[in-house]
Amino acid sequence: MRVLFNVSPGLDHLYPALGLAWAFRTAGHDVAVATAGVSVDAAARAGLTVRDVAPDADFSTVFPKKGTPEERVRMMRERGAEITRSERTPEIILEKFGLINDMMADGTLEFARGWRPDLIVYSRLQGTALLAARDLGVPAVENGFSFLREGDLPSRMLPHLAPTFERLGVPVELPFVQPVYFTSQKLMRGEGEGWSMRSMPFQGGGVLPDWLAAPKERARIVVTLGTIVPGVAGSGSLRSVLDASAGLDVELVLALGDHVDLAPLGTLPENVRPVGWTPLSALMPTLDGVVHHGGCGTMLAAAQAGVPQLAMPYGADNWINASIIESEGIGFDRQPEQVDGSVLRALVEDGPVRKNAAALAEELALEPGPDRMVTRLVELAGTRL
Numbered sequence: 001m002r003v004l005f006n007v008s009p010g011l012d013h014l015y016p017a018l019g020l021a022w023a024f025r026t027a028g029h030d031v032a033v034a035t036a037g038v039s040v041d042a043a044a045r046a047g048l049t050v051r052d053v054a055p056d057a058d059f060s061t062v063f064p065k066k067g068t069p070e071e072r073v074r075m076m077r078e079r080g081a082e083i084t085r086s087e088r089t090p091e092i093i094l095e096k097f098g099l100i101n102d103m104m105a106d107g108t109l110e111f112a113r114g115w116r117p118d119l120i121v122y123s124r125l126q127g128t129a130l131l132a133a134r135d136l137g138v139p140a141v142e143n144g145f146s147f148l149r150e151g152d153l154p155s156r157m158l159p160h161l162a163p164t165f166e167r168l169g170v171p172v173e174l175p176f177v178q179p180v181y182f183t184s185q186k187l188m189r190g191e192g193e194g195w196s197m198r199s200m201p202f203q204g205g206g207v208l209p210d211w212l213a214a215p216k217e218r219a220r221i222v223v224t225l226g227t228i229v230p231g232v233a234g235s236g237s238l239r240s241v242l243d244a245s246a247g248l249d250v251e252l253v254l255a256l257g258d259h260v261d262l263a264p265l266g267t268l269p270e271n272v273r274p275v276g277w278t279p280l281s282a283l284m285p286t287l288d289g290v291v292h293h294g295g296c297g298t299m300l301a302a303a304q305a306g307v308p309q310l311a312m313p314y315g316a317d318n319w320i321n322a323s324i325i326e327s328e329g330i331g332f333d334r335q336p337e338q339v340d341g342s343v344l345r346a347l348v349e350d351g352p353v354r355k356n357a358a359a360l361a362e363e364l365a366l367e368p369g370p371d372r373m374v375t376r377l378v379e380l381a382g383t384r385l
Helices: 011-026 038-045 069-086 091-115 128-136 153-167 229-233 236-244 280-286 296-305 318-327 341-348 352-364 370-384
Strands: 002-006 030-035 049-052 119-123 140-143 148-150 177-181 189-191 219-223 250-255 272-275 289-292 309-311 331-333
Touching: 002 011, 002 091, 002 128, 011 030, 011 038, 011 119, 011 140, 011 296, 011 370, 030 038, 030 091, 038 049, 049 091, 069 318, 091 128, 091 153, 119 128, 119 370, 128 140, 128 153, 140 153, 177 370, 219 280, 219 341, 236 250, 236 341, 250 280, 280 296, 289 296, 289 341, 296 309, 296 318, 296 352, 309 318, 309 341, 318 331, 331 341, 331 352
Parallel strands: 002 030, 002 119, 030 049, 119 140, 140 177, 148 189, 219 250, 219 289, 250 272, 289 309, 309 331
Antiparallel strands: none
């Protein structure tokens, strides 16, 4: 069987799909990825066949970086508040992804018509998959990377995609869509029906540095803000976390990427280790705690590893994710100014939070993995042909 993964141009859209993509490959199916932007090289480095469907597109025109870091943070918070209140993707996001989809539509449809997949798996805002699946008459599988169920998301996307469908001569109708959630139903929020799958966290490969390969000398907490927040909000808000670690026998690992300006943090304490880009999957087995922005991928990776978490929400669905951390008793939801030594101490001590985190990890490990989802999706493709 041929399976096309149609992914938006962003690592936070690509990485959650790679476990399922490789499950198809190891089961003997042909897999190709149709994407653009930074996702092209990342998918190729993950060992997959990739088609760049929009090599000349400038996606920064859709999401321009405007204003000061403070102004950008305020905008992120306003949008995050809307998502938290409604448990739905805002119309402005659907509008912007409508533009991105139009930039990728011609290349995606041309490749799909030539390659002829039996199934199209797509990152949840990549409407070109709906276009191609409707044109070819094959099922579309919405690969979830969010804790939100949005059963009406494809139908809400369709009006924003209609001009592209019409321009390319495809009926403005949805194909058959099967949502797949990336974790157990227990952790999901919102309305909708779908199949649950245990996610396989992926952040790329890497060579372990000496300090990470050696036994740690004291408790270790990683501080990360994902792939988006550092470029939008900067690093200054983390000063409170650094100050809170004073007097604690812990090592703070600042894993903020390769091009983040740390100057706003001033002089770093001796217990703080700044590192460049480091796969979270390499760090996780060594950690006693994680401080992060409330991103879905980071939160789920920590939950599956049984590592206590401190979420400091910045925007998008971060507050929803942070509330799940609190309700499951696996960590804390705090703003940077609320972080003190007692919170960091609770992350690394053997207490209720660590016990709850370990119990949830055991529960999540029982969820069906990508290998079992492949079997269901192969059957789905067969029944829809």
